[in-house]
Amino acid sequence: DAGITQSPRHKVTETGTPVTLRCHQTENHRYMYWYRQDPGHGLRLIHYSYGVKDTDKGEVSDGYSVSRSKTEDFLLTLESATSSQTSVYFCAISESNPGAGGNQPQHFGDGTRLSIL
Amino acid sequence: TQLLEQSPQFLSIQEGENLTVYCNSSSVFSSLQWYRQEPGEGPVLLVTVVTGGEVKKLKRLTFQFGDARKDSSLHITAAQPGDTGLYLCAGDVNNRLAFGKGNQVVVIP
Numbered sequence: 001d002a003g004i005t006q007s008p009r010h011k012v013t014e015t016g017t018p019v020t021l022r023c024h025q026t027e028n029h030r031y032m033y034w035y036r037q038d039p040g041h042g043l044r045l046i047h048y049s050y051g052v053k054d055t056d057k058g059e060v061s062d063g064y065s066v067s068r069s070k071t072e073d074f075l076l077t078l079e080s081a082t083s084s085q086t087s088v089y090f091c092a093i094s095e096s097n098p099g100a101g102g103n104q105p106q107h108f109g110d111g112t113r114l115s116i117l
Numbered sequence: 118t119q120l121l122e123q124s125p126q127f128l129s130i131q132e133g134e135n136l137t138v139y140c141n142s143s144s145v146f147s148s149l150q151w152y153r154q155e156p157g158e159g160p161v162l163l164v165t166v167v168t169g170g171e172v173k174k175l176k177r178l179t180f181q182f183g184d185a186r187k188d189s190s191l192h193i194t195a196a197q198p199g200d201t202g203l204y205l206c207a208g209d210v211n212n213r214l215a216f217g218k219g220n221q222v223v224v225i226p
Contacts, residue, residue, distance in 0.1 A: 004159075040218070041218065042119075042205070042216050042217060042218035042219055043160070043205065043216040044216075045213055045214075045215075048213065058213065090159050090160075092159070097212065097213070105150065105162035105165070106160075106162070106207075106214065107162075108159025108160050108161070109159050110157065110158050110159050111157075111158070111159055
């Protein structure tokens with residue numbers, strides 16, 4: 001199994017509070033991704049990183065920011081959490097970008113279940 | 118608008134039966150990936166198909182990529198309870214992977 005650790009695994013917080021989710025990898029992969037998974041919507045890309053300090057927006061980036069100061073860590077921050085951000089968040093990594101037509105898989109962490117009350 | 122449409126959304130079958138699920142799009146993909154996700158876990162890659170008309174087999178699972186590279190199917194022969202899970206297809210779009218909503222498969226012992 002790919003070495004991906006997401007923390008925390010579960011979190012309950014209140015509307016308006018800041019929240020940071022962490023993804024840590026031991027595979028030295030260049031690409032890292034944050035997705036959210038919701039019933040009726042499937043997996044949707046929030047942000048991704050293609051190197052240290054290199055990030056780009058996905059399809060549902062509003063209300064989220066990311067940072068990658070080291071190859072192994074990718075942080076997702078909700079500056080002021082809203083109830084619509086209640087979801088399961090997945091981090092993924094890949095050696096190259098499968099979205100560029102390559103055959104490389106994305107390896108996923110086990111997710112963080114975030115509830116915002 | 119969902120780029121990748123998966124059907125059926127939910128399928129429940131008895132152990133030993135065969136099943137086929139579909140992933141369809143109006144877009145052309147360089148490749149399509151199939152993942153399986155079990156409750157409480159992240160998706161795990163099953164296969165990548167890259168050539169139109171390609172057929173790949175993984176034990177009792179058979180994956181086919183459409184000739185026009187717009188669609189794919191997954192056929193499971195003699196389904197087992199261990200095949201239960203959410204099957205996700207993903208295609209390359211605008212330099213990133215886009216996922217379908219998934220086919221939830223339940224195999225009843």
